[in-house]
Amino acid sequence: MRLKTLASLLLAGTLSASMLVYAKEPVNLAFIKKDLKHYHDSGEYDHDISSMMQQAMRYLEMRIDQGKFHGKKPAIVLDIDETSLSNYPDMVRLDFGGTLEEIRQDEDKGEDEAIAPTLKLYRYAKANQIAVFFITGRQEEEREVTEKNLKKAGYVNHDGLILRAGEYKKAPASVYKIAMRKQLADQGYDILLNIGDQKSDLRGGYADKTYKLPNPYYHIP
Ligand SMILES: [Mg+2]
Structure with missing residues (x-):
């Protein structure tokens, strides 16, 4: 009887071990989100932004x-977003998701903080009579709140804020x-530098040099 019990236990053990068959699958979303938070919270994200902006600064100098x-x-x-202003607290609150509507509502609170190395470069450019233009994927309807946010974050006296309007709204x-x-x-400008966090900010020329900041948080084609 005892032998029989042992045998059946062994059989059950073998069965349960052989039932642990895993599908080959991409990294679980929960782990990716954890890594993304770590990238930010460990200071690596800021470090990577700073080192890229230092290169941009040296080039501008x-x-x-x-x-x-x-x-x-x-x-x-x-x-603007993830280049001049940070949306990181909102991204965390929306758990790296959210609808376009929710993301827009967060932008329109106008409370995004400056990305410090970009603000430093901005001030350096302005102090040296270099015009600074913002070209953003935000919509023309967000002009007022975006202007206010830029000013509040320290980007004062820029030379132009260009938002999506007309035929470019959905391009x-x-x-x-x-x-x-x-x-x-x-209009006669030589664009010395073009800086963004997406490849779509930078492709296609009309800039002497481009620098891409890190952004593993979202993709804009
Ligand atoms: Mg951006």
């Missing part, structure tokens, strides 16, 4: 020292942003 702007007005272009970010940089070039 060099261009200003050279003083060669090809007979044009020197300018730089900055993206891919890259198409819209290239067209806006072309407009600046047509």
Whole structure:
């Protein structure tokens, strides 16, 4: 009887072990979110932004020292979200999700804080008579709140805030942003630097040099 019990226990054990068959699957979303928070909370995210912005700063200093702007007005272009202003607290609150509507509502609170190394570069550019333009994927309807937020965060006296309007309201970010940089070039600006957190901020030329900041939190085509 005891042997029989032992045998049946062993059999049950073998069965349960052999039942642990795992599907080959991508990394679980919960772990990805944990990693994303760690990337931010450990300071790595800030460090990566700072080191990229230091390179951008060195390039800008060099261009200003050279003083060669090809007979044009020197300018730089900055993206807003996750480049000049941070939405990180809202992203965490929405658990890295949320509808477009919810994300827009958060933007429209106008309380996003400056990304410090970008603000430093902004101030340096302004102090050296370099025009600074913001080209953002935010909509024209968000102009007032975005202006207020930029000012509150320290981005004062910029040279232009360009938002999505008209035919560009629904165009891919890259198409819209290239067209806006072309407009600046047509107005006689030499865009020394273009900085964004998405490849779609930077593709397509009309800038002497581009720098991409890290953003593992969302993707804008
Ligand atoms: Mg952005």
